[in-house]
Amino acid sequence: MYDVAIIGAGVVGGMVARTLSAYNLKICILEKENDVASGATKANSAIVHAGFDAKEGTLKAKLNVEGSKMMEKVTKELGVKYKKNGSLVIGFNEEDKLAIEELLERGKINGVEGLRIIEKEEIKKLEPNISDNVTVALYAPTGAIVCPYELCIAAVGNAMDNGADLKLNFEVSSIEKEDEGYKICSEKESIKAKFVVNAAGVFSDEIAKMAGDSSFTITPRRGQYILLDKECGNLVSHTIFRTPSKMGKGILVSPTVDGNLLTGPTSVDIEDKEDVSCTPECFEKIIKEANENVDGIPYNKTITSFCGLRATGSTGDFIINSPTHRFINVAAIESPGLTASPAIAEMVKELLVNEGVKLTEKENYNPFRKAMHAFREATIEEKNEVIKKDKSFGRIICRCEGVSEGEILEAIRTNPKPTDLDGVKRRTRAQMGRCQGGFCSPYIISLLAKELNIPCEDVTKFGKGSKLITGRTGEEIER
Numbered sequence: 112m113y114d115v116a117i118i119g120a121g122v123v124g125g126m127v128a129r130t131l132s133a134y135n136l137k138i139c140i141l142e143k144e145n146d147v148a149s150g151a152t153k154a155n156s157a158i159v160h161a162g163f164d165a166k167e168g169t170l171k172a173k174l175n176v177e178g179s180k181m182m183e184k185v186t187k188e189l190g191v192k193y194k195k196n197g198s199l200v201i202g203f204n205e206e207d208k209l210a211i212e213e214l215l216e217r218g219k220i221n222g223v224e225g226l227r228i229i230e231k232e233e234i235k236k237l238e239p240n241i242s243d244n245v246t247v248a249l250y251a252p253t254g255a256i257v258c259p260y261e262l263c264i265a266a267v268g269n270a271m272d273n274g275a276d277l278k279l280n281f282e283v284s285s286i287e288k289e290d291e292g293y294k295i296c297s298e299k300e301s302i303k304a305k306f307v308v309n310a311a312g313v314f315s316d317e318i319a320k321m322a323g324d325s326s327f328t329i330t331p332r333r334g335q336y337i338l339l340d341k342e343c344g345n346l347v348s349h350t351i352f353r354t355p356s357k358m359g360k361g362i363l364v365s366p367t368v369d370g371n372l373l374t375g376p377t378s379v380d381i382e383d384k385e386d387v388s389c390t391p392e393c394f395e396k397i398i399k400e401a402n403e404n405v406d407g408i409p410y411n412k413t414i415t416s417f418c419g420l421r422a423t424g425s426t427g428d429f430i431i432n433s434p435t436h437r438f439i440n441v442a443a444i445e446s447p448g449l450t451a452s453p454a455i456a457e458m459v460k461e462l463l464v465n466e467g468v469k470l471t472e473k474e475n476y477n478p479f480r481k482a483m484h485a486f487r488e489a490t491i492e493e494k495n496e497v498i499k500k501d502k503s504f505g506r507i508i509c510r511c512e513g514v515s516e517g518e519i520l521e522a523i524r525t526n527p528k529p530t531d532l533d534g535v536k537r538r539t540r541a542q543m544g545r546c547q548g549g550f551c552s553p554y555i556i557s558l559l560a561k562e563l564n565i566p567c568e569d570v571t572k573f574g575k576g577s578k579l580i581t582g583r584t585g586e587e588i589e590r
Contacts, residue, residue, distance in 0.1 A: 112137075112291065112292065112303040112304065112305060113137045113139045113276075113302060113303065113304040113305070114136040114138065114304065114305050114306065115136055115137075115138050115139075115305070115306045115307075115308060115463065116138075116140075116141060116293070116295055116302060116304035116306070116307050116308070117138065117140045117141065117307075117308045117310055118141050118283055118295070118307065118308065118309050118310060118311045118318055119141070119142065119150075119309070119310035119311040119312055119314075119315070120140050120141075120142035120144075120147035120148070120149075120263070120267055120277065120279075121147075121148060121149075121150050121151060121152040121263060121312055122148070122259055122263040122266065122448070122449055122452045123310045123441055123444050123448060123452050123455055123456070124140060124142075124267075124308070124310035125140075125147065125148075125262075125263045125264075125266035125267040125270065125452075126266050126452040126453055126455065127308055127310060127441070127455070127456045127460075128140050128266065128267060128270035128275050129266040129267070129269050129270040129273075129456070130453075130456035130457060130459075130460055131270075131275075131456075131460060131463075132269070132270040132273035132274060132275050132473075132476070133273070133472060133473060133476045133478070134470045134471060134472055134473060134476075135471045135472075135473055136468070136470075137274075138270065138274070138275040138276065139275070139277075139278060139302055139304065140267065140270070140277045140278070141278050141281045141283060141295065141297075141302070142277070142279050142280075142281060143280070143281060143282035143283070143314075144279065144280070144573075144574060145279055145280055145530060145531055145534070145571070145573060145574025145575065146527070146529060146530070146531065146533065146534040146537075146573070146574070147264055147267045147277070147279075147527050148259070148260040148263035148264055148267075148537060149573070150312045150313070150419075150420070151312055151313070151419050151420060151421060151422065151445075151448075152259050152260055152263045152449075153259070153260045153419070153537065154334075154336070154387070154417050154418060154420075155259055155334070155376075155419050155421075155446070155449060156334075156336075156363060156365065156373070156375070156376060156446070157256055157257060157258060157259050157365075157367060157368070157373065157449070158198070158254070158255075158350055158363070158365065158447075158449070158450070159178075159179055159182050159193070159195075159254065159255035159256065159450045160175055160179065160198075160254065160446070161179060161198060161218065161251035161252075161253045161254045162175040162176035162179055162221050162222070162223045162253075162447070162450075163200075163214045163215070163217055163221060163223050163226060163251060164214065164217075164355055164360065164447070165217075165221065165447065166217070167217055167220040167221055169427075169428045169429075170428050170429040170431060171428055171429055171451070172217075172221045173221075173454075174429065174447075174451035174454040174455055174458065175221070175447040175450050175451050175454075176222045176223060177453075177454035177457075178447070178450045178451040178452060178453050178454040178455070179253060179255070179450050181453040181454060182255065182257065182450065182453060183195070183255075185262075185453050186257060186262065188269075188478045188479050188480070189262065189266060189269060189479075189480045190265060190479075190480050190481055190482030190483065191257065191258060191261050191262050191265050191482070191483075192257065192258055192261065192368040192369070192482075192484070193255060193256075193257045193368065194255060194256050194257075194368050195252075195253065195254070195255040196254065196255060196256055196348060196349055196350060196366065197250065197251060197252045197253075197254050197255075197349045197350070198250075198251045198254030198349055198350040198351075199234065199237070199238065199241075199248045199249065199250055199251075199349050199350070199351050199352065200214060200248060200249040200251075200352045200353070200354060201241065201242075201245045201247075201248045201351060201352065201353060201354070201404060202245070202246060202247040202248065202354050203244050203245060203246060204246070207246075207247065207354045208246070208247045210354045210355075211228060211247060211248070212228065214249050214355075215227070215228055215249055218251070223253065224252075224253055225250075225251070225252040225253055226249065226250070226251055227250055228247060228248070228249055228250070229247070229248050229249075229250050230246070230247060231245065231246050231247070234248050237250075237349060238347055238349060238351065238405075240346055240347060240406050240407055241347075241351070241404070241405060241406070242403060242404055243406075244403070245404075254349070256350065256366065256367060256368050257368060257449070258367070258368050258369065259449050260537045261483060261537070261538075262449075262452075264527060264537060265480050265483070267526075267527050268480060268525065268526040268527050269477075269478065269479075269480045271526040271527060272477065272526055273473065273476055273477060274473075277526075277527050278300075278302070279530075280574070281297045281300070282297050282298070283295055283296070283297060283311075283318060283321065284296050284297055284298055285321060286318070286321040286322050288322075288323075288435075289303070291303075292304050292306065292307075292437055293305075293307050293322070293437070293438070295307065305437060305468075306437045306439070306463055306466060306467075306468055307322065307437065307438050307439065308439045308459060308463075309438070309440050309441060309442060310441040310442075310444075311442075312420075312422050312444070313329050313331045313384045313420050313421075313422045314329070314384060315329055315422060315430075315440065315441070315442035315443070316328050316329040316442065319434070319442065322434075322435060322438045323434075323435055324434040324435060324438070324440065326434060327425050327426055327430055327440075327442065327443065328424070328425045329384075329422050329423065329424055329425075329442065329443060330380050330382075330425070331380070331381050331382070331383070331384050331386070331420040331422070331423070332378055332379065332380050332381075332420065332421040332422075332423045332445065333377070333379045333380075333381050333386065333387070333418060333419075333420055333421075334375060334376030334378055334418065334420075334421060335375055335376055335377045335389050335390070335393040335394070335397065335416065335417075335418045336373060336374065336375030336397070336416060336417055336418070336419075337373075337374045337375055337394065337398070337401075337410070337413055337416050338367075338371055338372070338373055338413070338414055338415050338416065338417070339371060339372040339373075339374070339408070339409065339410070339412045339413055339414065340371065340412040340413075340414050340545060341370040341371050342412055343371070343372040343408070343409055343412050344366050344367070344370040344371050344372050345366070346364075346366075346372055347364055347365065347366060347372070347405055348366060349365075350363060350364075350366075351364040351404050351405060353400065353404060360446070361378075361400065362374065362375060362376070362377075362397055362400035362401050363375070363376075363404075364401050364405045364408065369540065369543075371414075372408070374397050374398075374401040374408065375397050375401075376397075376419070377393040377396055377397060379393070380423065384420065386420075387417075387418040387419065387420060388418065389416050389417070389418050393418075394416070414544070414545055414547060415547055421446065422442065422443055422444060422445055423443065423445050424442060424443020424445070426443065429441075429442075429443055429444055429448075429451070429455070430442040430443045431455065431458055431459065431462070432462075433462055433466055436466065437466050437467070439459055439462050439463060439466070441459060483538050484540075486504060486515065486517065486518050486521075487513065487514075487518070497517070501517050503515065503516040503517035503520060504516070504517030504518065505517075508541060508551050508554050508555065508558075509539070509540070509541035509542060509543075509544065509548075509550075509551040510544075510546075510550060511543070511544020511545050511546055511550075511551075512539075512540040512541060512544045514539045514540060514551075516554075516558065518539050518541075519535055519539055519541060519555060519558055520558060520562065522535060522538040522539050523535065523558065523559065523562045523563075524562070525538075529559075530563060530571075530574075531559070531570065531571045531572060531573055531574055531577070532548070532552060532555060532559070532570070532571070532572045532573070532579070533572055533573040534573075535555055535559065536548070541555060542555070552579070556570045556579065556580070567580060567583075568580055568581060568582060
């Protein structure tokens with residue numbers, strides 16, 4: 112029997128697992144998809160929010176500011192790229208200025224440091240490509256950017272390296288209360304745990320109902336993005352927000368930690384919790400509003416678009432509670448959930464202690480993890496030394512991103528181990544460049560097949576229902 116089972120391997124579930132793995136606990140992470148970071152974590156704005164937007168007195172406000180302060184240390188320990196680039200909330204008129212003044216006051220109450228309102232001349236000095244129509248902005252120097260799926264992968268991997276188990280393709284079908292805890296079942300297997308943490312994202316209300324809690328509902332809020340080539344990454348240096356509305360922070364324009372330019376998201380409430388389709392109407396909205404914010408966005412340099420679903424709760428705030436003994440909800444974790452995730456993990460730890468978990472620190476706990484891009488960021492001399500020992504690091508597989516065979520093999524062999532193309536992509540950036548895997552995918556398929564000891568035909572893009580090939584060319588010709 113496990114001490115703690117965590118349902119959901121997104122960034123929140125991963126951070127909870129990592130935090131708990133510092134103690135002598137038997138931990139299991141359950142994930143219904145073929146890899147970690149496969150839900151909202153893989154498709155969001157990648158922003159470490161300063162904390163001025165969430166309403167004062169809410170869990171969102173408290174945990175946002177705490178998480179923002181923790182993030183630099185956490186990312187350093189986990190070897191994840193993090194950049195404190197600052198953010199600007201821009202306004203175009205007097206109405207926007209009043210809203211920005213309210214954000215300033217809210218931010219001060221929330222404990223955000225360094226906030227100030229700046230006028231057009233200073234805005235232009237900070238961001239020369241900002242629209243000439245912008246008249247005022249809230250400047251937040253503590254705003255930052257990070258790679259959300261890398262953070263999740265590193266957190267889960269660090270937890271696993273410290274003894275946690277991960278079960279993929281484990282879709283929870285029932286939760287049964289027993290004398291010592293809970294029995295959690297999927298179609299193929301079951302596990303038992305003394306305590307359960309529900310971090311199931313858009314499905315967290317359904318998981319809660321299985322444990323007897325119907326106190327909240329989750330509505331998926333679809334957000335669509337457009338990602339531009341690295342050639343465009345220097346168009347802005349800060350994260351540029353519009354003055355927010357009740358549906359969110361509007362269309363942003365932001366650099367990424369990997370040097371691309373990101374625009375989006377849209378904000379549309381839907382019913383289907385698995386509908387991540389992109390629509391022409393959303394493309395039009397992103398392009399129109401982003402061009403109102405920043406001049407000269409070259410959308411002819413777009414390399415991909417994607418869509419994510421935010422878990423919008425019926426209470427308007429994060430839902431982090433224990434509705435029944437030994438069961439913890441970590442639900443409705445929409446924005447600023449990524450930012451808040453380290454602080455959420457600490458809060459969950461405290462709730463578990465209140466429910467009866469006994470914590471004793473591990474003597475051999477290691478909070479550090481090798482960066483996934485260590486080879487790429489090494490000097491020429493350091494790379495040559497690595498290649499002398501392992502020639503696979505000298506063979507470039509992904510030309511767009513400059514990813515070597517050695518880096519791909521290292522990723523496949525490192526916790527949590529990927530078993531599909533998208534998993535390799537999230538760990539190495541192979542397939543993330545201009546050609547989007549057009550050249551390197553076949554070679555990566557062969558590497559995965561060899562490492563996993565399966566036929567190439569069984570390698571998928573993202574798990575069940577996403578096979579890429581049906582057979583070999585020669586075999587098809589013979590038929």
